[in-house]
Amino acid sequence: MAxxxxxxxxxxxxxxxxxxYIRSNRAVDLFGKRVLVAxxxxxxxVTAIIKxxxxxxxxxxxxxxxxxxxxxxxxxxxx
Numbered sequence: 001m002a003x004x005x006x007x008x009x010x011x012x013x014x015x016x017x018x019x020x021y022i023r024s025n026r027a028v029d030l031f032g033k034r035v036l037v038a039x040x041x042x043x044x045x046v047t048a049i050i051k052x053x054x055x056x057x058x059x060x061x062x063x064x065x066x067x068x069x070x071x072x073x074x075x076x077x078x079x
Contacts, residue, residue, distance in 0.1 A: 016049075022037060035072070037059060045062060055072055
């Protein structure tokens with residue numbers, strides 16, 4: 001583990017799933033890019049699924065409700 005280096009680039013294909021908490025600003029922060037959701041979804045955890053090749057993001061609540069499905073332009077280089 002001492003030699004572990006976090007990735008600096010996203011994969012060219014596949015999907016990335018991240019869990020995020022939505023605060024009162026309604027923003028889901030995904031690697032420096034933000035997706036805004038409706039106010040009724042604040043103060044809860046969601047899963048964001050980034051489809052790398054198609055450049056889309058889907059945000060899903062814990063109940064399985066899709067609250068965002070849209071384009072997502074993300075640089076492959078991580079900051």
